[in-house]
Amino acid sequence: MLAGLELAVRDVNDAGGIGGRPLELVVRDTAADPRKAAAAVEELAGLGVSAVAGEYHSVVARSAAARADALGLPFLCSSAVLDALTEQPTEWVARLSPPQSRGWRVYADFLLGAGHSRIAVATQASVYWATGTRILRDHFAARGGTVVEFDMNALTPSALCDELVNTGATALLLLVGHPDPAVPIVKAVRGDQRVAGLLIGAPAGQPEFAEWAASLGEDSAAIPFLRYRPERLSPLGARVETTLREQLAQAPSFVAFEGYDTVTVLADVLRSHGTDRARIAESWPRVAVEGTRGQIRFSRTPGISVWQWRWAPVHVVDRDPGEPDRFRVLHAG
Structure with missing residues (x-):
């Protein structure tokens, strides 16, 4: 995500910044x-930042969103x-991920379309x-x-197999943390006849990331997961992918595109509405920006408390068993 954010800031500044002034990214982990x-x-x-951007973990993002809402600080959540x-519904927060x-x-x-009507979930305690x-x-x-639900705080991977x-x-x-206990669970299940x-x-x-493939080798493949990018990126997305691949020495995950799109949206808002926090928050429903994965617009969605990009692409993909570095699209939503 940080690589995507930083690349977008460089691109904005190479194009003249915001009204001739450079866009500054202030990072906190x-x-x-x-x-x-x-x-x-x-x-x-x-x-004195104009807006807050980023965050990958849902529970952490919820904490950031609550504080931003209380402070009257625009927050564009990336992932x-x-x-x-x-x-409660808020005008201060918008989100790119579905x-x-x-x-x-x-x-x-x-899963249902593939004939799986009875599934098990290995889970840990978390609101997510x-x-x-x-x-x-x-x-x-x-x-x-x-x-059928199994609590992995009470079971070892081998006991789960039993x-x-x-x-x-x-x-x-696998509704559990990575690498532990997700990786040991995969190894245990794949090794149990x-x-x-x-x-x-x-x-x-989790299988999107290079660390997953490095930890599991051949066992990393054929594990379907959700991926928020289309099969074909926009021309902007294709350029960003090439640049990030060179920079990271590996294929960027969809999270990198979410980071890039976050800055792309905020830069457009800052150019059009200035740096005043209230004006930025008021601009969410007027956003119409071409991102790496399609045109981004925010709207109110029933049951969602923030401004939401409704049409972020959703695919189920996995790593190809014959070529684990290649992803196969199994289903589109």
Whole structure:
């Protein structure tokens, strides 16, 4: 994400900045900690920033959004998907990534279409995982399916395999942290002949990252996940992908494009409406910006408390078993 943000800032400044002044990116690491996120937003507000951007972890983004809302500081969230990003509707926060309810229902439709009507989920305590489990359970129940839940705070990966043998589940979804316990679970399931043929899935997107392939090798493939980018990027997206691939020495994940698009939107808003925080927040419904993955517009969506890009692309993909560095599109939502 940071690579995408920084590249977009360089591109904005190479094109003359904002009214002839350079756009400055002030970075603070939230370290996946909600308290650090709230403190970072407080600090940045005191430094006089015009807006806050970024964040990947949903629970952390919720903390940042709450603080930004309280301070009257515009926050464009790049990648967090929790539907309830704020407790109450707010004018201060907008989001680029699709809400969890949309993405995870697309993933459930993929599973059902592939014949998986009884699935198991290995999960940990978190509002993000709990919300995902509820979305899946409700979607499957409405279509005659079943979701069996296993608490990985109480089970080892080998004990999970013991439990899976008699469930009748044909798919196991990893609603857990990466690398631990996600990687050990994959190794245990792939190495246990009793559950051979069980589909492993990771809707939250961990298999997108190079660390996943490096940790699991051949076992990293054929694990479907959600990816928020189209099969074909826009011309801007293709250029950004080439630049980031050279910079990172690997293919950029969809999160890098989310970072780039975040700055692209904010730069357009700053050019059109200036740096006043209230005017920036008022501009969300008037945004119409061509990003790396299509034209970005924000609207109000039922059940979503922030301004939302409704049409962010949602695909279910996996790593090709014959070529793990290549991604296959399995389903589009």
